[in-house]
Amino acid sequence: MNELTLETIRAAHARIKPYIHRTPVLSSSILNRKVGAELFFKCENMQKVGAFKARGACNAVMSLTDEQMKRGVVTHSSGNHGAALAWASGLRGVKATIVVPENAPRPKKFAIEAYGARIVYCAANVAAREAAVDKLIAEEELELVHPFNDYRVMNGQGTAAMELLEEVPDLDIVMSPLGGGGLLSGTSVAAKGIKPGIKVVGGEPAGADDGFRSYYSGVRITDAVPNTICDGLRTGLGDKTFPMIQQNVDGIALASEENVVKAMRMTWELLKIVCETSCCPPLGAILEGNLDKYDFKGKRVGIILTGGNVDMDKLPWQN
């Protein structure tokens, strides 16, 4: 599977459908009045493992050959993709190894272990992480399932927008957060495939605007130093995700940290749901009035809420 098209996303959906939740789409009339648009939130915070990452990881695991299955899978992630790959591997009895930095939060490690995966620790920097993964691949012939720069993963992530458009067909715009680009590339191909005239916009925190700068300059930035509360969006684009985003996305809108936190609190207070900081740049960008190329006013906007794994002792509006 080396392509990302509406057909391959549909095939991914058929493959993962028995294992994932069909998550609800929620709206709030009070929120709509506040922002002057009709917003439809696809609640992937309520997905298996609490994040859309279950879709891509599940599609990757369900696509493994028998040979790959025997050897097992590996990835590096202290976040939702690690837990998602651990979960998906468990569904098929595949051995999963997750490379995790030593300083990762304990609840994240517990989640990965609870799903039955092996954890290999590394120092908390990119070089150490890549070295650890490379060593495992060399020594144990494990199959890498990259968090985003992998067609199996990108296709799986595209299934969220597919379901959203099945439920609310007459959207004008679809938005997703932008980190490594797995979700936004899948979303853009699914949405444009289903409804050619639709606009697809990524939401990115201003403190990690490498995607914005890459998109508008045409050159993929790989040396950015992110500084944002959105811990899931601190990665740069991949060489597979960037071209799909260049081809299919209509714009990237930035949100300040302040508006990310404001968007998060509004989502909790008005939709009555728990979502992560990393979900919130799309609504944050709308609040910011950072409209990039076009106007959200009066439009029907679908927003993919990406995850709901939150440390309830440390909420960002409480110091």
Added chain:
Amino acid sequence: MNELTLETIRAAHARIKPYIHRTPVLSSSILNRKVGAELFFKCENMQKVGAFKARGACNAVMSLTDEQMKRGVVTHSSGNHGAALAWASGLRGVKATIVVPENAPRPKKFAIEAYGARIVYCAANVAAREAAVDKLIAEEELELVHPFNDYRVMNGQGTAAMELLEEVPDLDIVMSPLGGGGLLSGTSVAAKGIKPGIKVVGGEPAGADDGFRSYYSGVRITDAVPNTICDGLRTGLGDKTFPMIQQNVDGIALASEENVVKAMRMTWELLKIVCETSCCPPLGAILEGNLDKYDFKGKRVGIILTGGNVDMDKLPWQN
């Protein structure tokens, strides 16, 4: 409307259906594993005005005669019923007056005013509240819509269990919190009417156990002094709700404050939704192992989550 039967609840549902949300029913496999039962949460925290109270208030307002409509409605509530009556009155252009204690939290007052109702302040005690309401009824001939001791309200509240059983017909037990008894009486009549063998259990905080003591002694306690974090459950039973509960409810289970808070946090963390403390005695009682007359283990249990209006700056697990 002076009765509460499955037929009158069905009539109430037909009356309010165009105005209320059909709220989702959510589950968590991790939570189910933790408690050893299959739990189905009816998410009235996502209802209009953020609480099931929209159902009863809407049914009352939609049941007003033309004469009553002209005079307007009144209630006393600094909580969700006040906001719900304000909202429902707005739907029909009825003038609503809400008697609110001077010390009520500002966000609650804002909500009532935002829905276009008039606020009349009173001193923060029961006598002052009742005097203020009586004065308004005497002077302005307003129609009282009591928060729970009113058949129109009780019938409206019963529609939540009706929808829950339509969606998950094979429940063994239905639980709701117990405060004044409007929800529990409606729930019990709806559930037993639809599925005669089903058990209906109220969940009450141990710090406001007047419902428990009334139910098991057969004498309605009216002089209790509640001490609980569940601010929506500090009221005693009414003379209309108590007999319905005596006839139709199978037991009242108590939850400690500690288990109420634990249940609330589990609901937020595992279901990814925001709910109030007052929602949590049912799950709290299950956590407590306070099983009253029977066992929840292995059972299919429906739980009505009553509201989602929470002060995000003051969460009960933080100090």
